[in-house]
Amino acid sequence: MTATKVTLKDVAARAGVSYQTVSKVLNGDMQVAPETMERIQAAVRELGYRPNRIARNMRAGRSFMIGYSWTQTEPGQVNHILDQFLSSMVREASAVGYYVLPFPFQEGSAQVDAYRDLIRSGNVDGFVLSSVNYNDPRIQFLLKQKFPFVAFGRSNPDWDFTWVDIDGAAGTRQAIEYLIGRGHRRIAILAWPEDSRVGNDRLQGYLDAMQAAQIGIEPGYVLRGEGTFDVGRAMTLHLLDLPSEQRPTAIMALNDTMAIGAMAAARERGLGIGTDLAIIGFDDAPMAQYLFPPLTSVRQPIAEAGHKCVELLVALVEGQPVAQKHVLLQPSLIIRASA
Amino acid sequence: MTATKVTLKDVAARAGVSYQTVSKVLNGDMQVAPETMERIQAAVRELGYRPNRIARNMRAGRSFMIGYSWTQTEPGQVNHILDQFLSSMVREASAVGYYVLPFPFQEGSAQVDAYRDLIRSGNVDGFVLSSVNYNDPRIQFLLKQKFPFVAFGRSNPDWDFTWVDIDGAAGTRQAIEYLIGRGHRRIAILAWPEDSRVGNDRLQGYLDAMQAAQIGIEPGYVLRGEGTFDVGRAMTLHLLDLPSEQRPTAIMALNDTMAIGAMAAARERGLGIGTDLAIIGFDDAPMAQYLFPPLTSVRQPIAEAGHKCVELLVALVEGQPVAQKHVLLQPSLIIRASA
């Protein structure tokens, strides 16, 4: 019907007051006579007035936007995280008067440029980073700029910044303890390359749990490689082809994709998954429950992480005291038939 | 280093011209002496000036934002679409000077309110809708408001609006033709409830292909239900328990989750998937290739759809002539071992 924008002046004209008064009344910054209040409210209602967000932001000198960018996954991979993480960020942001601004992921040095541009153009008040790793150039840059950000994931221990992370070590530890409790001693782990901060964290839980149970770490049981199906399958075939007294009875993979590769390998060698060979994954991808057999996996509280990131970032941006600079969320082991 | 914002005036002061001149020069709206140009460019470079996007939008009376909201999936489900669709929208939008603004999904009548609020507050210049269905209240509302939007998905045939969709009928047709070519005649289909526009579209491809091949449609082979694992499994068990001369030799499901349920059912009945029973899914979820056996499925050009949606919407918003109001993209059958 009415395509034309309704402004404060329109409301003011109809209510018979100055437009600044309308502004103040709507923002609760002023006492007015009850009848005036009534007239203003009626005008707002009848005209369908909503404050123009751009003008408001202009005046405030802020954008009330949170920049977020994520690494695009390769064609074969799923980003089952994104939906949960982004949805929970958007919801929490909206609840506190912010929006999330997704921007394109860039490779290499162009990546930091994208962050710089968003800052300089006043497009965002802060960032949430994900997929952080050691020596992350974005963190380095934002720290130097003193620009507010919260990282989903830890980085170099000597860098001082606010982060939210999932306790990967605890997740793996839980899984390994479970396997040990079921009587397994020869437990192998399909880990990631050494330059992966997340991979090292998760691997640490394996080392801790084995040591706590006084089981020596067999170097041949710790395999590293890219977290893909093919790598998981190849590593598992290698393990299964060891002499039978050395062959592991349980394999944990640091993500579900590798675990599925491990399942394929077990099937190829004619082993019953969950019976002859226990397999545990990490991430609890949505498909995990539908695999044959359903995959035991470590589930991460992704939505909670997104929520926390926004909560901390907004506190940072608004200069409120931040209760906790570091939030470490606990994952949980979802036990199914594969282990 | 410099936390303070750099504005046109700062640049102008350093270059020794008026700030409006800087604006015009940067926007290519004015001819200046080469030396002046040089001074301005140097000042911009040295100060790291970027135009303030909020002020620019304020002046333009537009936000250069595209609103987008998606239905949150249930815990067990994946939204493997989101990453591709959103990424491609963000990339395309960025290329033409826009951003994508995700906002929280609301149930029921609050949903339209969210759209209305975004319009009134000047937050967005247009919308991309997804998960559209028959009688979609959002489409109804936006048409009445004459507010620019592009739907990813069709709705009521008599509503006149711009959409991008994937030719689901063609996808199913391709799959069924493939099955027929492999000698199958007793082909069942696991379809969705009748109120699903997408489901009916995909189902139509089955009907078309069967008819074209002169194979009568067996009513008992067309099963409808929610697109979940459990429903897919239950429907398949029902089909497999038919007398052997009536039992289908191939089953197509309208999504991968149901197809995986069908695979579970086949396994329970001791049938070899791809040998005793052919199974085809729809969506080509990333996990499909890692299933045992790998699932034959219909792949949709999601990224292209996202790209097109933004392209059309921007044309709409800027009042440019839209080459094609309706874009129907072709899916492709990815043949693997399950059929």
Add this chain to the structure above:
DNA sequence: ATGATAAAGGCGAACGTTCGCCTAGAGAGA
């Protein structure tokens, strides 16, 4: 010499808010 024309750039205004300060009138205390 003179007027026309173009090039180079200045200036005021406006977009819709919010913020701080000002004012008119009423009520109250002395």
Add this chain to the structure above:
DNA sequence: TCTCTCTAGGCGAACGTTCGCCTTTATCAT
């Protein structure tokens, strides 16, 4: 009656752009 203090609300300014129009100076053809 005078002043002092509230209360309700008005008014100007500013945020950083862009747009339209104006002014100045140089260039050129007549």
